[in-house]
Amino acid sequence: MNKVKVVVAGPRGRMGIEALHLMKNTENFELVGAIDRVNEGKKISDVEGLPAIDAPIYTDIHTCLTETKPDVLVDLTTPEIGRLHTKTALSYGVRAVVGTTGFSEEDLTELKEMAEEKGIGCIIAPNFAIGAILMMKFSQMAARYFSDVEIIELHHDRKLDAPSGTGIKTAELISKVREPKKQGHPEEKEIIEGARGAEFDGIHLHSVRLPGLIAHQEVLFGRDGESLKIRHDSYNRASFMSGVELCVNTVMNIDSLVYGLENIIE
Numbered sequence: 001m002n003k004v005k006v007v008v009a010g011p012r013g014r015m016g017i018e019a020l021h022l023m024k025n026t027e028n029f030e031l032v033g034a035i036d037r038v039n040e041g042k043k044i045s046d047v048e049g050l051p052a053i054d055a056p057i058y059t060d061i062h063t064c065l066t067e068t069k070p071d072v073l074v075d076l077t078t079p080e081i082g083r084l085h086t087k088t089a090l091s092y093g094v095r096a097v098v099g100t101t102g103f104s105e106e107d108l109t110e111l112k113e114m115a116e117e118k119g120i121g122c123i124i125a126p127n128f129a130i131g132a133i134l135m136m137k138f139s140q141m142a143a144r145y146f147s148d149v150e151i152i153e154l155h156h157d158r159k160l161d162a163p164s165g166t167g168i169k170t171a172e173l174i175s176k177v178r179e180p181k182k183q184g185h186p187e188e189k190e191i192i193e194g195a196r197g198a199e200f201d202g203i204h205l206h207s208v209r210l211p212g213l214i215a216h217q218e219v220l221f222g223r224d225g226e227s228l229k230i231r232h233d234s235y236n237r238a239s240f241m242s243g244v245e246l247c248v249n250t251v252m253n254i255d256s257l258v259y260g261l262e263n264i265i266e
Ligand SMILES: NC(=O)c1ccc[n+]([C@@H]2O[C@H](COP(=O)([O-])OP(=O)(O)OC[C@H]3O[C@@H](n4cnc5c(N)ncnc54)[C@H](O)[C@@H]3O)[C@@H](O)[C@H]2O)c1
Pocket: 009, 010, 011, 012, 013, 014, 015, 016, 035, 036, 037, 076, 077, 078, 079, 081, 098, 099, 100, 101, 102, 125, 126, 127, 128, 129, 240
């Protein structure tokens, strides 16, 4: 069997650790290296709390990609580092699966162009959880009948970006099927700035950050006399791993950039 050679960036992070376990426990994946901020020259197994994998850790992505020659980079870091890593991976002809959120529209356009130019796959997935993808798809379906909608995304308080990648993606999907609309009273005024949340094509997005949470989202729809609530909850980070596995396998067979798992899961 030809194994997919993978490098994970952000191996000590909450998602990174789960991804290391996924790589270790998946027969057709071979973890050939990791990119960390520290621990240069160590093996993954030398670092406390990480699984027993013999692969080396690098702090420099260029050295890592040159020496390990992976098929795929899985990036689970921060918005600034993730965009740098993804561009670098594509420039080396290495496919990328990006779970890191907080990329701008300009980043996505640039990465799309790079992937096309190189003719290699790149998957940017704001949410790897299957239930979250269904929540987004169901919300898009509901928006055909309910044109008034507000999104409330709730995450742990270590999250760097707001609104969440999932919240933005949900608003994008909904805006594809409804006419742009200003919601609420035409003359409404925010007494405290930010009270009505962020706005995307007239859709209001509210971000909650609290300790104890992992990743949750409610999409609230209203029309005369009725309302509909679509909610998804991730209670642990293992919930994202079947999506990561699917992306690593899929990215090997595509030759352009895909933004969002809803384009992969029918
Ligand atoms: N797509 C999804 O389903 C999904 C799910 C959960 C989290 N996320 C996103 O994944 C990212 C990581 O989330 P997390 O909760 O694991 O965060 P985290 O803070 O626990 O982990 C991030 C890791 O990146 C590392 N890092 C920072 N700079 C680095 C560098 N230069 N080189 C290598 N590593 C570096 C940090 O040391 C840290 O260990 C975030 O952007 C988050 O929004 C996406």
